[in-house]
Amino acid sequence: MNFIPLSIPNVGRAEWELVRECLESGWVSSVGGFVSDFEEKFAKEVDANSAVATSSGTAALHIALKMAGVEYDDEVILPSLTFIAPANAVRYLGGWPTFVDVDERTMQMDSDKVATFLKNDCIRVKGVLTNKHTRRRVVGVLPVHILGHPVDLDPILCLAEEYGLFVIQDATESLGSSYKKRKIGSEGVSCFSFNGNKLITTGGGGMITFQNKEMADRARYLTTQAKDDAVEFIHHEVGFNYRLTNIQAAMGVAQLDRVxxxxxxxxxxxxxxxxxxxxxxxxxxxxxxxxxxxxxxxxxxxxxxxxxxxxxxxxxxxxxxxxxxxxxxxxxxxxxxxxxxxxxxxxxxxxxxxxxxxxxxxxxxxxxxxxxxxxxxxxxx
Ligand SMILES: Cc1ncc(COP(=O)(O)O)c(C=O)c1O
Missing domain, CATH: 3.90.1150.10 (Aspartate Aminotransferase, domain 1)
Known part of the structure; x- marks a missing residue:
């Protein structure tokens, strides 16, 4: 009796060919044509303006949250029912996840529960939205589109607008899904994952999509050690080594063709x-x-x-x-x-x-x- 796994990669000839091409070119690290190809194709696939490839979905979330301005002791609203990575990413910045319940039918973040939290558990302290129980600043909301299905986004976007919160979407499990005919990844800032069990895989890897090229440039800068001068190695801030390698991107290009x-x-x-x-x-x-x-x-x-x-x-x-x-x-x-x-x-x-x-x-x-x-x-x- 053969073993039937839960969710494993589907790798074909094209992946082998492009990885071979990459190895033969010598461009194996984070610089190389496949990285930009993968980013461009991915942005097109999800109707985003720009996409920035990262070493993992978790790295993508970390950078997106950093760019949104999460600071020490800030709270970000998350669903309780999700893989742990987005909550960890909030903690990497010294922030706190604040958990709300999910909708029973879709299993996704429940916007009514987000509304209840904002209405009943938050107050304005000198104009700053504050969790009245923890006295921490509430700065954003992070809907996670779990298991391939989108979150009911519009009520969450309305609440975010009303309360002045940022929205970062964790779309790591939901490449290929749409919400009211809008592709997930086509609005705001969204993070994807290409680990081995995802719809497409690069072994490990991630992507952040943006509607704004300047934000994408900033993400590319932060994920490449915030290098200001590539010859003299001058840096003005602390960056991260979070870029996807060209080998992984070669695999990503081939996988994306089969999405x-x-x-x-x-x-x-x-x-x-x-x-x-x-x-x-x-x-x-x-x-x-x-x-x-x-x-x-x-x-x-x-x-x-x-x-x-x-x-x-x-x-x-x-x-x-x-x-x-x-x-x-x-x-x-x-x-x-x-x-x-x-x-x-x-x-x-x-x-x-x-x-x-x-x-x-x-x-x-x-x-x-x-x-x-x-x-x-x-x-x-
Ligand atoms: C909901 C969710 N968020 C984030 C991640 C993190 O992605 P990665 O494993 O690429 O770091 C995953 C997947 O593994 C996930 O399922």
């Missing part, structure tokens, strides 16, 4: 799960909202049966050589972020207990997909 093929396969896998598992009682596949076009990075099953919880289902699938993964421990419960403010995040806790991500690799063949479906039907029959 539509990957999205089509992700959609087909999702449709198969929704259709085949529609009649199982007390479990469902989380579907996309009417205003969204999901990239379907990972398919999530919600299990509300009393006799079989998601831990048992995970074990049963594991015994059948099928890899699944729960969501993340909600971050308001994470010891790593103790000291952060949070409001009631009960929905995140329930979803964490009940949800399981199913195999969703773009290379998942029909026979393997049928096997996953059939094992699930056996478990739940």
């Amino acid at each position: 539509q093929e990957f999205i089509s396969r992700k959609k087909a896998i999702h449709q198969c799960y929704v259709y085949e598992l529609a009649n199982l009682s007390d479990c469902s596949i989380i579907d996309q909202s009417s205003w969204a076009e999901s990239g379907f990075w990972l398919n999530t099953m919600r299990i509300t049966r009393k006799d079989k919880d998601r831990k048992l289902v995970h074990e049963l699938l594991k015994a059948a050589s099928i890899e699944t993964r729960p969501l993340w421990q909600p971050l308001h419960l994470s010891v790593a972020h103790e000291g952060s403010w949070f409001n009631d995040c009960k929905v995140s806790e329930v979803l964490y207990r009940q949800c399981l991500n199913l195999p969703s690799s773009t290379g998942l063949c029909d026979d393997d997909l049928k096997r996953v479906v059939s094992v699930l039907k056996d478990i739940f029959c």
Whole structure:
């Protein structure tokens, strides 16, 4: 019985060819034609003005937050239900993530909870928006488009405008998704990831997209050790070694050429799960909202049966050589972020207990997909 993984890279001939071309050219480090090619193609793909390649999605978030002006003890509003990286990036700058709950249907940051926090838990102190419990300045909001599906952005953008907050989008899991026909990455500042399990991969890597070339130039400067004079090595501020290498970018260019093929396969896998598992009682596949076009990075099953919880289902699938993964421990419960403010995040806790991500690799063949479906039907029959 072959092992069916959760989400693995799909690497073809073109990736080998371009990486070989890169190695033969000798331009293997952060300078080289593939880096700018990848940035230009990526910006075009998501309808952004400019894109800046970084060494990881986490590095992209760190730089975006730094550029937004996050300082020591500032608070940034995040969803509790997300991978930990965006919260860590806030902490790198001495700031604090402030966690709000997610919407039960989409699993994404709940704008009503953001509004409640701003209205009930914040006050103006000498004109500065302040968390009245922690007395810390509240400076921004960081919606995370988890699992391929976009956040309901418009209410969050309105709140940000009303309260004078910056918005940085964590789009690391949602390349290929759209919100009300607007591509994720096409507005404001968004961060992407190309680690091994993402829709496209460069092994490790990230991208920040901007609507403004000056901001992109600033990000490029900060990610390249803030070098002011490349001959004399003069620096006027502390920078970072956060640039993507030319080898990784070569792989990225080849992967990006296949992005539509990957999205089509992700959609087909999702449709198969929704259709085949529609009649199982007390479990469902989380579907996309009417205003969204999901990239379907990972398919999530919600299990509300009393006799079989998601831990048992995970074990049963594991015994059948099928890899699944729960969501993340909600971050308001994470010891790593103790000291952060949070409001009631009960929905995140329930979803964490009940949800399981199913195999969703773009290379998942029909026979393997049928096997996953059939094992699930056996478990739940
Ligand atoms: C929601 C989210 N944010 C940030 C990251 C960080 O990206 P990277 O692993 O490229 O640093 C990831 C992925 O790994 C992620 O899933």
